[in-house]
Amino acid sequence: MRIVFMGTPEFAVPSLRALCEAGYEVVGVFTQPDRPRGRGNKVAFSPVKEYALSRGIPVFQPQRIRRDGIDDLKALAPDLCVTAAFGQILSQEVLDIPPLGNINVHASLLPRHRGSAPIAWAIMQGDAEAGVTTMMMDKGIDTGDMLLKSATPIRPGETCGELTERLSEMGAALLLDTLRALENGSLTRVPQDEAQMTYDPMLTKDMGVIDWAMPAAVIVNRVHGLNPWPGCSTAFEGGRLKLLRAEVAEGSGQPGEVLVADAKNGLIIAAGEGAVRVLLMQAPGGKPMAPTVYLNGHPMQTKVVLKEEV
Secondary structure (H helix, E strand, O other), X not given: OEEEEEEOOHHHHHHHHHHHHOOOEEEEEEOOOOEEEOOOOEEEOOHHHHHHHHOOOOEEOOOOHHHHOHHHHHHHOOOEEEEEOOOOOOOHHHHOOOOOOEEEEEOOOXXXXXXXOHHHHHHHOOOOEEXXXXXXXXXXXXXXXXXXXXXXXXXXXXXXXXXXXXXXHHHHHHHHHHHHHHHHOOOOOEOOOHHXXXXXXXXXXXXXXXXXXXXXXXXXXXXXXXXXXXXXXXXXXXXXXXXXXXXXXXXXXXXXXEEEEEOOOEEEEEOOEOEEEEEEEEOOOOOOEOHHHHHHHOOOOOOOEOOOOO
16 A cells, blocks of 8 residues: 655654554655744754655655645555645645545544644643544545544643643554554544534634633643643743743732742732642743742742733
């Protein structure tokens, strides 16, 4: 079975690796074009491209596969295409090329959390569990028939980055199970229940600006769901105080009011309902550290209200 793999970020690498190590014939990899990254803004390969090159797999990077990748895909003559966080919408012309169809590894328990950031939204919306679904792709956005699912509890305080790493490995294992079922004829397609569907928007930087009028539990979920990107922060001493980990605490006051700030008890800030205990923070120009460590050398006044400048 000739397989073409389409994926871009770190999440997709375990699925590609699983295909290769299981002995499947991966005849080509499509990934997003190289883009500047990091502080130096240097052009870098995607994680999927790096792995594909290490295995000697041909790599294709069309700006839009539905526009300038069709001929390359047809030339590879794939029996099946596998996608995992590719980052491009596939046209019907692309979907029609592999005779066995296109299987996608989607990081949610469909039909819940369709869209490009399902893991972040599962955490932000306070879901008890997350998971991975393999599905047959169609021209809609995550609307195709479901194949197999694998679920896992979201751990207390788990960040999007940590959950993404776990789900990437779960997705790789589920992909192999899916292909084995396809090969032995036991794979069943299950249409999604549109009544249970949720669709989440793309993440944007402004989502990370903390609104202290929100309930503490909502803020805490947002802190973890937006870690590592775009991250949550609040105005602080002329800069941005980043909140990397937090938990709900007892206390009340004006939203954004610093209730506790000392090296023994740490940092607690009032929310619209309850309060937020900061467990890991990053002050402007500083490094991530526990508030108890930061406050040992940087006194902070209580009763001060953290709020965005208008």
